[in-house]
Amino acid sequence: MIYSKKILLTGSTGYVGSLIRAGLGDHWDLTGVSLHADETKEQIQCDLTDIQQVNCLRERISPDVIVHASGDKNLVRCEADPKTAYLTNVQSTLNLIATFPESRIIFISSDYVFPGDRGSYREDAPFSPATVYGQTKACAELAGLMLCQHFFVLRLSALYDRNATFIRFLREKLTAGEPVNCYSDAFYSPTYFGDFLAVLQRLVENNDLTRRIYHSCGHRTSRYYFAKLFARSSGLDDKLVLQSSRALDKASFLFADISLENTLTREALEITMGGHEGSLNAMAAL
Numbered sequence: 001m002i003y004s005k006k007i008l009l010t011g012s013t014g015y016v017g018s019l020i021r022a023g024l025g026d027h028w029d030l031t032g033v034s035l036h037a038d039e040t041k042e043q044i045q046c047d048l049t050d051i052q053q054v055n056c057l058r059e060r061i062s063p064d065v066i067v068h069a070s071g072d073k074n075l076v077r078c079e080a081d082p083k084t085a086y087l088t089n090v091q092s093t094l095n096l097i098a099t100f101p102e103s104r105i106i107f108i109s110s111d112y113v114f115p116g117d118r119g120s121y122r123e124d125a126p127f128s129p130a131t132v133y134g135q136t137k138a139c140a141e142l143a144g145l146m147l148c149q150h151f152f153v154l155r156l157s158a159l160y161d162r163n164a165t166f167i168r169f170l171r172e173k174l175t176a177g178e179p180v181n182c183y184s185d186a187f188y189s190p191t192y193f194g195d196f197l198a199v200l201q202r203l204v205e206n207n208d209l210t211r212r213i214y215h216s217c218g219h220r221t222s223r224y225y226f227a228k229l230f231a232r233s234s235g236l237d238d239k240l241v242l243q244s245s246r247a248l249d250k251a252s253f254l255f256a257d258i259s260l261e262n263t264l265t266r267e268a269l270e271i272t273m274g275g276h277e278g279s280l281n282a283m284a285a286l
């Protein structure tokens, strides 16, 4: 097969990277890279925080596009060790920009660049992250946008497919007939993996992108209502989903409203996304 694009996918062994490989790996000439990868024809081991290792990577591949999906999203770990969080999320990005000046870079970023106080954040909303994790993602975004003309940001909310942590937790508990407490005062806009892949494919394959920052996300919902929708779509008992309160629980790192809005992305890419009923039903049918 003759492929139109040569892609370097960082974080290829991670949750996001694995979804990209499974969903789009056949469309592109794709080489993966990760910190602990087993070396194969399609996968390279490299510590992206180490500029010398990134220089060696350059000798093995010259990609048209880098999908930069490696990083540390563990909020507790980033809070405890900001220096390592910076290296993993920011320095890796700087190293890629310096080493691959001709490649387009699509940086997978996060709703956590926003403070989570009011939600419905647009692509052009000013950010002010409330966590170390969010600060490192915002820092990498800013550096990339300033240093590299062909650096693009794709922000996701919590990504979900059948194997997402929250979905697996709900399936396990509800199948066993156990009640689950879910916050009705924590709003977000979870990203269905099908919507994510559709946006990413356009960003990779379109050479004339008009924007630098994109959002792939679903409609705004509480975690409680999302869990109810999941139960219904899976034929499980939605009465087992009980309301609880993040404010009363003083839950760390779950904000009142960290939802994203995506009108600018939908119009720029001429794409639809977002209804959780449809996405969850499609997922249940897979």
Ligand SMILES: NC(=O)c1ccc[n+]([C@@H]2O[C@H](COP(=O)([O-])OP(=O)(O)OC[C@H]3O[C@@H](n4cnc5c(N)ncnc54)[C@H](OP(=O)(O)O)[C@@H]3O)[C@@H](O)[C@H]2O)c1
Residues within 6 Å of the ligand: 010, 011, 012, 013, 014, 015, 016, 017, 033, 034, 035, 036, 037, 046, 047, 048, 049, 069, 070, 071, 072, 073, 088, 092, 108, 109, 110, 111, 137, 155, 156, 157, 158, 159, 160
């Ligand atoms: N998952 C989500 O819902 C979500 C939502 C928004 C944004 N994101 C962003 O997507 C990125 C990946 O998330 P994920 O869920 O896929 O995380 P993950 O499952 O923890 O995977 C992290 C990936 O990064 C690689 N990696 C870490 N440090 C590295 C280094 N120094 N050099 C090379 N590779 C390194 C890991 O390699 P090894 O496995 O080989 O160690 C792994 O492939 C994060 O930056 C996060 O900000 C994720």
